[in-house]
Amino acid sequence: MKISVNTEIALTYLSSRKKQTVVASMGVMFGISMFIFMQSLMKGTNDYFEKSSFSSTSHIRLYSENKVADSHMLKGFLIDSSVKMLTNPKQLKQSQGLNNPYGIIRNIKKNPQVTYVTPQVTAMVIYSSGSVTLNGTVAGVSIDEEDKMFDVQTNMVTGNLHDLNRVNNGILIGKGIADKLSLHVGDNITVRAGIGSPMIMRVIGIYATTVKQIDETKSYANIVQAQNLLGKDRSYVTDIKINIANYNDAPKVAHELETITGYKAEDWVQSNEQLKAAFKIRAIILNSVIGVILLVAGFGIYNILNMTIYEKIKEIAILKATGFSGKSVISIFLQQAVYIGIIGGIVGIIFGFGITLMVSRIYIGAGTLKYLPMSFYIPHYVEAVCFGVLTTIAAGYFPARKASKVDPVTIIRG
Amino acid sequence: MENIALKASGITKYFHDPVTFPVLKNIDLEVKQGEFVSIVGKSGCGKSTLLYVLSTMDRDYEGKLEINGKMATGSTLNELAYIRNSSIGFVFQFHYLLPDFSCLKNVMIPGLRLGKLSPKEVEHNAYEKLKMFGVEDLALKQSSKLSGGQQQRVAIARALINDPAIIMGDEPTGNLDSKNTRIVFDLFQQLTKEFHQTIITVTHDDDFAHKSDRIIEMADGEIVK
Numbered sequence: 001m002k003i004s005v006n007t008e009i010a011l012t013y014l015s016s017r018k019k020q021t022v023v024a025s026m027g028v029m030f031g032i033s034m035f036i037f038m039q040s041l042m043k044g045t046n047d048y049f050e051k052s053s054f055s056s057t058s059h060i061r062l063y064s065e066n067k068v069a070d071s072h073m074l075k076g077f078l079i080d081s082s083v084k085m086l087t088n089p090k091q092l093k094q095s096q097g098l099n100n101p102y103g104i105i106r107n108i109k110k111n112p113q114v115t116y117v118t119p120q121v122t123a124m125v126i127y128s129s130g131s132v133t134l135n136g137t138v139a140g141v142s143i144d145e146e147d148k149m150f151d152v153q154t155n156m157v158t159g160n161l162h163d164l165n166r167v168n169n170g171i172l173i174g175k176g177i178a179d180k181l182s183l184h185v186g187d188n189i190t191v192r193a194g195i196g197s198p199m200i201m202r203v204i205g206i207y208a209t210t211v212k213q214i215d216e217t218k219s220y221a222n223i224v225q226a227q228n229l230l231g232k233d234r235s236y237v238t239d240i241k242i243n244i245a246n247y248n249d250a251p252k253v254a255h256e257l258e259t260i261t262g263y264k265a266e267d268w269v270q271s272n273e274q275l276k277a278a279f280k281i282r283a284i285i286l287n288s289v290i291g292v293i294l295l296v297a298g299f300g301i302y303n304i305l306n307m308t309i310y311e312k313i314k315e316i317a318i319l320k321a322t323g324f325s326g327k328s329v330i331s332i333f334l335q336q337a338v339y340i341g342i343i344g345g346i347v348g349i350i351f352g353f354g355i356t357l358m359v360s361r362i363y364i365g366a367g368t369l370k371y372l373p374m375s376f377y378i379p380h381y382v383e384a385v386c387f388g389v390l391t392t393i394a395a396g397y398f399p400a401r402k403a404s405k406v407d408p409v410t411i412i413r414g
Numbered sequence: 415m416e417n418i419a420l421k422a423s424g425i426t427k428y429f430h431d432p433v434t435f436p437v438l439k440n441i442d443l444e445v446k447q448g449e450f451v452s453i454v455g456k457s458g459c460g461k462s463t464l465l466y467v468l469s470t471m472d473r474d475y476e477g478k479l480e481i482n483g484k485m486a487t488g489s490t491l492n493e494l495a496y497i498r499n500s501s502i503g504f505v506f507q508f509h510y511l512l513p514d515f516s517c518l519k520n521v522m523i524p525g526l527r528l529g530k531l532s533p534k535e536v537e538h539n540a541y542e543k544l545k546m547f548g549v550e551d552l553a554l555k556q557s558s559k560l561s562g563g564q565q566q567r568v569a570i571a572r573a574l575i576n577d578p579a580i581i582m583g584d585e586p587t588g589n590l591d592s593k594n595t596r597i598v599f600d601l602f603q604q605l606t607k608e609f610h611q612t613i614i615t616v617t618h619d620d621d622f623a624h625k626s627d628r629i630i631e632m633a634d635g636e637i638v639k
Binding site: 009012013317321323325412 | 466491495497498504510523527
């Protein structure tokens with residue numbers, strides 16, 4: 001391999017001052033490994049919270065929303081050209097159900113983005129066992145599809161969730177409900193929806209999520225049971241839950257579905273605003289910390305190269321006297337910065353991976369979270385090296401330019 | 415008609431610190447190819463200043479400078495760097511070798527910079543030059559480990575690596591004993607006679623000066639003789 005003379009000089013300078021080279025590289029190394037560590041931690045945490053939020057909410061929920069009355073509604077009564085006005089409009093009570101839900105579902109399934117669609121009947125209920133009562137909701141679902149979408153199985157404490165298909169009046173209750181009403185698998189529970197008649201159901205299983213509020217209120221039943229509870233027919237569906245291939249597209253797809261069906265389609269971003277805010281805040285904290293680290297590393301390189309140039313000023317003058325142009329001198333010193341960046345980058349990657357791996361073994365043990373969530377995501381490593389090398393080039397450029405401006409006459413003649 | 419290696423006309427230069435005063439006053443100078451010229455004069459007469467102007471390193475002057483028939487005045491920094499690299503070899507009063515490199519590398523670096531020959535050929539040439547000054551045994555030693563005289567000889571070898579048309583020396587033998595001074599002088603003479611290289615040196619050594627082809631004597635920024 002042919003090495004240019006500039007490269008050769010740069011490498012000799014680096015290797016003749018090993019200590020300084022190592023210190024400068026270590027600065028870059030810390031910057032890069034911290035970058036990787038922080039990014040992995042953030043992505044891991046974000047992924048975890050996203051995943052846990054999707055364990056109870058679908059990407060998109062389609063439901064019928066009450067509307068505020070407006071003057072257009074008067075058109076049906078006053079068919080003339082008079083100006084219609086409505087003062088003090090109120091919410092109009094709609095039927096809670098969706099019209100022709102299975103037709104809508106067939107329609108939604110035509111969208112290529114959609115991966116899962118499942119209907120649900122949500123009923124506000126009062127649970128009672130003995131003399132104790134408890135408010136809550138029953139989600140009438142097809143438990144197989146529910147399991148596919150939200151992985152209910154991982155939350156099961158006791159019982160078999162597929163019994164919901166077999167046992168006629170089965171119910172799967174949250175751990176909070178079970179505790180409060182002291183229920184076990186096989187016990188009976190009385191469930192009464194607002195206007196319907198009370199129904200006696202049998203507990204076929206108990207589940208626990210990390211969210212206490214859900215565990216204390218929500219239970220699953222077969223969709224037919226929920227319809228019976230409300231005294232409605234088989235075509236009564238309150239919600240359609242939809243999962244799509246890439247959940248980041250949810251707002252767009254939700255908008256499309258809204259225009260097709262005419263019902264309200266709420267995406268997960270809308271229902272989890274606080275999650276999105278937390279992501280953003282974490283990203284800002286993280287980026288400022290990384291920025292500071294890289295800045296400090298950059299200053300380290302800047303200082304060391306600056307010192308080198310003061311030390312080597314006579315040699316630079318000689319190089320220029322023997323015919324090295326300003327460009328060559330810049331190349332010599334910039335290359336030193338780049339090599340420091342590359343060495344620091346490579347060691348930084350290894351070190352960053354090591355820290356990430358070590359931290360991912362830290363035991364948390366709260367709810368379903370066993371270990372600190374860390375992600376091992378290749379683009380983080382690529383980004384880290386790019387940032388590191390860019391910083392070193394920026395930090396090396398100014399000393400290098402200074403070196404190129406050395407006037408050989410003033411230096412050599414003293 | 416012999417070729418002109420270097421032609422300077424109307425060179426005037428001022429020092430501005432602490433007060434503006436002329437160091438070089440309207441100097442005209444022609445050096446023919448193959449000539450061995452010594453510039454002598456008292457300290458402060460401007461002889462070194464003149465040499466740095468002639469070497470193209472100092473650009474802060476008035477007048478015109480031609481090297482090998484090419485106008486150097488007004489050239490860009492990169493062009494001047496190329497002229498110095500290819501056509502001028504400079505020997506300083508102090509050796510000014512790069513201490514982190516071996517002697518061989520020190521000699522090779524200007525040759526590698528020029529890039530006309532392959533690194534192998536440059537290395538071969540560098541060995542030849544070191545042999546001329548009897549320091550080929552030290553080729554692989556780090557240059558900072560050598561004695562002053564040895565370093566100076568390596569530095570002269572470095573000035574010759576690209577076979578420059580003009581060799582300039584600012585008291586090149588100032589740090590050498592009489593034996594080494596004679597070696598260097600004989601070599602310089604050989605270079606002018608056999609290879610038609612031009613040599614311009616500033617020197618305090620009267621013996622050295624008297625043996626050269628032409629003596630230029632300077633006083634108060636002017637050529638006296």
